[in-house]
Amino acid sequence: MNSFKFIIDSFFFSHVRTPFFIICAVVVLITVTVSVMAAKEIKAQKARETERKDV
């Protein structure tokens, strides 16, 4: 558990807090964006398939 303790110590008491929060925010933002992009792509794909079937 030493490594765990080291990380907690450095997280709360050192300079790494701000970069850590920035990284977490970036990760969340990008993950949401990519999921939305995929949802749109799936929707477009379904529309293309429906169109093809209709033809």
Place this chain on the structure above:
Amino acid sequence: MQSSRPFTRNMGAAWLYFYVHYVTEVICFFALTKLTGDSPWLWTAPFAYDALAFVPQGIIGRISDKFPKIQMTVIGVVLMCVAGLDFQFGVLPGRFTALVILCLGNACTHINGAEVTLRCSQGRLAHSAIFVAGGSFGVITGKLLAGTFVPYWAVVLFTLTAIPFALLAEYYRKDADKLENPCEKFDYNKPGVPAGIVILVATLIVIVRGYMGYGIPTSWNKTTLQTVMLFVTMGLGKGLGGVIADAIGVKKTAYLSMICALPFLFCGDNRMFVSLIGVMFFSMTMSITLALIVSVLQKSPGLAFGFTTIGLFLGTAPIFFFKFTTALANCIVIAILTALCLIGVSVIARKDGVRNEQL
């Protein structure tokens, strides 16, 4: 319209990107290993690297899907060289600047590698598996070089050699892009399962496997040679996974690799060769999850690849904060997570040997 190019010619793109991937990981792990020698960077550098190199690949992949004329690999190599030179000369301001540039370069080359190998593969997994395998060899080379006298500028020069390989691979891609939908033969998902569920479950499998990878008991790994053998075996396993999946089927390969890996991993804590067999089986699933996501995002292979890399980050991130310290605890966690992965694969992967259009 079918490509008139034979299978063997399309494999060229996979081997070209094997080298590009190798070079990419050499410079990245050279820099990362040098940085982690500096105590304030001990865990922030690898954590920031994982986040900034893996996570943006979805967005870069989408851009690459939409604008195929952008030479992402060339951009990526140039960015990595700029970062390498900044690590050497310290021109750019800020501690994280060079690392961020390095990560973005890494993401660009990975995305283009995935795009090219997936588009050229005609629905086979071996191409992307060979591309992915190159990374393991690059990681260990970069780590070893960081402990030598080799300066950053020499590694930068070596990185530049990836550009002709990437440009040559573009010809294979252009050839493949003559098809209306180069990835249409990726149809490994179970029909009737919503695309969103396939992406979610496949990404969860990547997360779980990413976490498990760090928990594999390897007490035997004490010397440099043993570490080299570990990474070489990982690379071979990743490549073989794609080749075997093409030969016997995606679902069978997934089951085989997950189930066969368990006994070897559990019994191999102190026995190197037993453990290496387990690691090889364990690494085989890498290309399978990618193929499953591409099956539901056929028009956007770059975006699909992005989900696997986000999964890898989310799987490895907890390692920075929490690890199971005993081999027994690791084995129990690995067994439980393997069972969950098996259920996941059975839910989203179609039966081998039957194409979706035949169902």
